[in-house]
Amino acid sequence: MAAIAAGAPQLHEVAPGNIAFEFESGSLADAEKAFHGAARIIRITLDNARAVGSPLEPRACLAIYEPEAGNYVLHACTQGAQAHALQIASVFKVPGEKVTVVAREVGGGFGVRNSAYPEECAALLAAKVTGRPVKWTGTRSEMFMSDTQARDVVALAELAVDAQHRFKAFRFRFLANVGAYLSPTGALSNSIGVLNCITGVYDVPTAGALALLGLSNTVPTGAYRGAGRPIMSYMIERLVDQAAVELKIDPAELRRRNFIPVDKFPYKLASGSEYDNGEFEGAMDKALAAADWKGFPARREQSKRQGKLRGRGLATPIEASGAGFTPFDAVEIRFDADANVAMFATSQNQGQGHETVFAQLVSAVFGVPMETISLHTAERGMKLAGGGSGGSRTLAGIGNGLRLVALQVVEKGKVLAAQELECAAADIEFADGEYRVAGTDRRMGIASVVKKFSPKAGPHPLDTYYEAKTKSTYPYGCHIAEVEIDPETGATEIVSYVACDDSGTVVNHQIVEGQVMGGLTQGSGQVLGEHAVYDRDTGQLLSGSFLDYPMPRAGLVQGLKLLEHAVPTKTNPLGTKGVGESGVTGSLPTVMNAILDALRQEGVSHFDMPATPDRIWHAIQAARAGNPRALAVEEFAPPN
Numbered sequence: 001m002a003a004i005a006a007g008a009p010q011l012h013e014v015a016p017g018n019i020a021f022e023f024e025s026g027s028l029a030d031a032e033k034a035f036h037g038a039a040r041i042i043r044i045t046l047d048n049a050r051a052v053g054s055p056l057e058p059r060a061c062l063a064i065y066e067p068e069a070g071n072y073v074l075h076a077c078t079q080g081a082q083a084h085a086l087q088i089a090s091v092f093k094v095p096g097e098k099v100t101v102v103a104r105e106v107g108g109g110f111g112v113r114n115s116a117y118p119e120e121c122a123a124l125l126a127a128k129v130t131g132r133p134v135k136w137t138g139t140r141s142e143m144f145m146s147d148t149q150a151r152d153v154v155a156l157a158e159l160a161v162d163a164q165h166r167f168k169a170f171r172f173r174f175l176a177n178v179g180a181y182l183s184p185t186g187a188l189s190n191s192i193g194v195l196n197c198i199t200g201v202y203d204v205p206t207a208g209a210l211a212l213l214g215l216s217n218t219v220p221t222g223a224y225r226g227a228g229r230p231i232m233s234y235m236i237e238r239l240v241d242q243a244a245v246e247l248k249i250d251p252a253e254l255r256r257r258n259f260i261p262v263d264k265f266p267y268k269l270a271s272g273s274e275y276d277n278g279e280f281e282g283a284m285d286k287a288l289a290a291a292d293w294k295g296f297p298a299r300r301e302q303s304k305r306q307g308k309l310r311g312r313g314l315a316t317p318i319e320a321s322g323a324g325f326t327p328f329d330a331v332e333i334r335f336d337a338d339a340n341v342a343m344f345a346t347s348q349n350q351g352q353g354h355e356t357v358f359a360q361l362v363s364a365v366f367g368v369p370m371e372t373i374s375l376h377t378a379e380r381g382m383k384l385a386g387g388g389s390g391g392s393r394t395l396a397g398i399g400n401g402l403r404l405v406a407l408q409v410v411e412k413g414k415v416l417a418a419q420e421l422e423c424a425a426a427d428i429e430f431a432d433g434e435y436r437v438a439g440t441d442r443r444m445g446i447a448s449v450v451k452k453f454s455p456k457a458g459p460h461p462l463d464t465y466y467e468a469k470t471k472s473t474y475p476y477g478c479h480i481a482e483v484e485i486d487p488e489t490g491a492t493e494i495v496s497y498v499a500c501d502d503s504g505t506v507v508n509h510q511i512v513e514g515q516v517m518g519g520l521t522q523g524s525g526q527v528l529g530e531h532a533v534y535d536r537d538t539g540q541l542l543s544g545s546f547l548d549y550p551m552p553r554a555g556l557v558q559g560l561k562l563l564e565h566a567v568p569t570k571t572n573p574l575g576t577k578g579v580g581e582s583g584v585t586g587s588l589p590t591v592m593n594a595i596l597d598a599l600r601q602e603g604v605s606h607f608d609m610p611a612t613p614d615r616i617w618h619a620i621q622a623a624r625a626g627n628p629r630a631l632a633v634e635e636f637a638p639p640n
Contacts, residue, residue, distance in 0.1 A: 001154060001175060003215060003216035003217075004017055004018050004214045017639060018214055019212055019213065019215075019639070020187070020214070020215050021187055021212075022210065023195075023211040025198055025271045026207040026208040026270030026271055027270065029208070030206040030208060031160075031171045031206050032208070033206075034160050034205065034206050035160045038161060038162065039162050039163040040160075041159070042158065042161065042242055042246055042247075043156065043157065043158045044157050044238060044242045044606075045154070045633055045635045046153075046155045046157060046235060046238055047153075047154050047633040048151045048234055048609070050151055050218075050221070050531065050533075051152075051224060051526050051530050051531070052530070052549060053108075053111065053112030054549075054551060055106070055108035055110060055350075056108045057107045058137065058139060058143045059113075059147065060076075060077060060136065061074055061075060061076040061136050062123075063075075063134045063135075067128075069098075072094070072100070074088065074100070074101050074123075076102070076120055077103065077106045078101060078103045078109075078113050078348060078378065078388065079348050080114060080346065081102070081346065081377070082101075082384070083114070083115075083325065083326075083387070083388060084116050085099040085101040086099075088120065091121050101378060102379060103348050103378035106349070106350040108350050111150070111222060111223030114184070114185050115148065115184045117147075120136075123135075123136045140546070144532075144541060144549070145544060148179075148183045148186070148221060148222035149219045149220075149221050149222075149532055151221070151230075151231065152176065152177040152532075153174050153176045154174065155173065155174035155175075156635060156636045156637070157170075157171075157172050157239040158170070158172070159239050159243055161243065165254060166258060167258045168204070169204060170198065170199055170209075171208055172210070173210045174231075174636065175212045175636060176211065176213050176231075177216050178215065179220035179221050180219075180220065181220050183221065185227065188223075189227040190211060190213055190221065190228055191213065193223075193228025194209075194228035194229070195209050195211065197229065197269065197318050197319060198271040198273075199269055199270060201255075201278065201280045201317075201318045201476055202236075202255075202258045202259065203260045203264065206270055207270040212639075219532075225580075225584045226581040226584050226585050227391060227581075229319035230585045233317035233319065233588065233589055234592070237590070238592060238593065240254065241314070241315075245600070255280075260275070260278065260280065265278060273320060276474070276569055277569060277570070278318075278474065279502070279567050280478075283316070283500045286478070286565055287480050287498050287563065290563055291480040291561075293480070299482070300312075303484055308486060309486075309598040310482060310485075310495075310598060311483050311485070311593075311599070312481070313483070313591060313593030314479070314480050315586055315589040315590040315593060316478045316479075317476065317582075318475070318476035319476075319582070320472050321392035321396070322391065322392065322470050322571075323391065323471065323472040324390070324391060328385070328386060328470075329467070329469075329470065330345075331343070331384070331386075331398060331401040331466050332344040332405070333405050333462075333464050334459070335454070335462055336460075337451065337454040339368075339450040339454075340373075340374065341362060341374070343358055343373065343375045343376065344382060345384070345386070346377065346386035346387060347386075347389045348388050352389070352394065352511065352580065353508065354375060354389075355374070356508060357395060358375055358398065360508060361402055361403045361406070361507065362403070366409075366410070367431075367434070386398075392577075392578025392582070394580075395574070395576045395578075395579075396473055396577070400470065400572045400573050400574050401466055401467075401468025403573065408464050412461070414435060416449050416461065416462070417444050420449070421437050421443075421444060423437050423442075433445055433447075435449065471571040472571070473572070475503050475504065475579060476501070477499060477500055477582055479497070479500075479586035479587060480498045480590065481494055481496065481497045481498075481590045481591050481593075482495050482594060485616060487617075489613055489617065490612070490614060494528075494556065494558055496561075497558075497587075499520060499560075499561070499582075500564070500565050501516060501564065501565070502566060502567050502577065504574075505566065505574050505575040505576045506564060506566060507574070507576070513562050515580050515582070515583065516562055516579065516582055516583045517557075518583060519582060519586075519587070520583035520587040521554075522583065522587075523588045525551065525552025527588060527592055527595070527609050527611055528556070528612070529550040530550065530552070531609075531610040532549065591611075592609060599616070599623075602624065603623035603624065603628050604620065606629045606631075608631065
């Protein structure tokens with residue numbers, strides 16, 4: 001907040017007061033009217049700490065310039081080769097077709113790998129000047145100082161309730177520290193990305209929010225697992241828990257009283273988003289039962305006897321996923337002479353199992369073994385348009401596209417099979433990998449059709465291209481965590497965690513579980529310790545290595561139970577919703593609510609992440625000395 005204070009050094013002439021952008025969602029004026037008639041107003045100031053993405057390997061690239069054609073070729077770590085190439089083309093002021101980005105397996109993306117970086121452009125320029133390929137590999141320390149970071153948001157969140165504890169209006173004002181310059185995803189992630197689901201899962205008549213994007217002498221922020229949605233869920237679900245404390249009502253009951261009822265779908269929010277369906281109460285009931293919600297007081301007493309503070313946190317997050325940045329996702333299926341199937345798509349794999357899930361979908365349509373199906377994404381010669389991986393949209397976008405193009409292939413194959421089976425195409429049926437003449441035993445496998453009509457040169461007649469268009473989906477869930485805190489050391493353990501998520505139709509349960517596990521561990525890691533810290537006087541990054549920046553580790557979340565509450569969406573043929581960011585969207589507020597619930601036993605009334613042992617210990621000591629808000633961020637007041 002110091003960067004936007006009166007008298008702060010001006011970073012850019014075009015951004016007075018170091019405010020790069022203002023964005024209003026919903027209506028602050030309408031919310032103000034609702035607040036005037038409220039029986040009670042709940043308010044809370046929050047600090048969502050700055051995080052570093054830290055993919056498995058540092059960035060690296062191999063740059064090649066082809067002078068004959070004037071082509072730039074970059075082998076890089078990326079989540080979206082097409083967008084990456086267009087950004088580089090804009091830097092070199094050349095047509096998009098002059099730049100090709102090639103990508104293989106990427107060890108984690110998390111949004112950090114969504115953009116082109118200066119080092120890649122420098123390597124391409126060096127390749128052009130020297131006439132030789134140029135390789136660059138970054139160090140981990142360089143990544144801490146140059147990869148886009150995320151979060152770093154202070155907010156004032158307010159809730160108006162009536163005498164029956166019904167929510168009347170939400171009001172949010174927040175400042176996102178976007179760094180010294182805007183990254184390609186910085187503005188979107190910290191404005192629309194935050195405010196798509198402005199009232200969460202609650203039936204609220206009106207809401208208003210003001211997002212301010214502030215500039216400071218720090219690394220630019222951008223998309224990072226959730227791309228703004230965890231910021232919104234953190235504001236809403238921390239605020240609702242605070243309301244439960246002040247109104248002296250069970251946090252689950254307060255939420256139940258205010259959920260959007262099933263008979264109100266489709267439901268339009270103040271932000272303009274529209275939920276197509278949801279069973280919020282059903283998901284919460286499953287989670288409450290699995291967490292033994294009613295048995296918590298006994299567990300708290302047991303922890304107390306062992307000298308520990310036990311806390312319980314609940315959150316019912318929702319997020320917008322699936323839309324992407326491009327009008328469509330192009331996909332293609334091709335065949336070789338041996339009837340092997342090649343899938344072509346623009347979605348890069350960073351460990352999500354794309355090659356498995358996509359093969360499952362196509363195998364189910366064709367009735368052929370999965371091992372005969374391969375996935376091709378960012379390769380030389382590929383010119384498919386479409387989005388990359390991000391926003392939990394791969395299955396909704398690329399997955400639906402591949403299934404639909406496979407069905408088109410089956411229909412085209414009926415014409416070819418009819419020629420061999422000597423019948424009309426209308427008489428051909430397809431099932432279990434075979435074309436059959438209805439009412440007879442004449443049949444021909446799809447592999448046989450492919451081989452029979454395989455040309456000596458050129459594309460196969462069954463090769464098919466398709467443009468998939470995807471709408472937003474709204475996955476939601478209920479997360480419940482319990483923590484134990486040692487008041488003498490401040491050490492915190494997550495001793496149980498229940499997550500019940502609706503990700504729509506599930507194609508591969510193991511991969512879905514892995515995505516949720518990874519996301520909730522990532523969110524828990526941010527709460528318990530991840531924090532990019534800068535020296536206020538010099539702008540020097542103080543947490544520039546893993547010696548200073550604690551990464552979450554396996555085993556951070558104990559007692560994990562994952563449940564599904566699938567309500568397929570009707571906005572895409574598969575009925576799938578996003579899942580990749582559900583874990584982090586839920587775990588940020590859930591774990592912090594649990595920590596606050598534990599610390600209130602020592603008189604701490606407010607606490608902000610990171611919940612390191614040192615900070616927790618100091619908060620407890622301060623509360624014992626009569627200062628229950630010692631470690632709370634100062635209240636955020638937007639500049640006039």
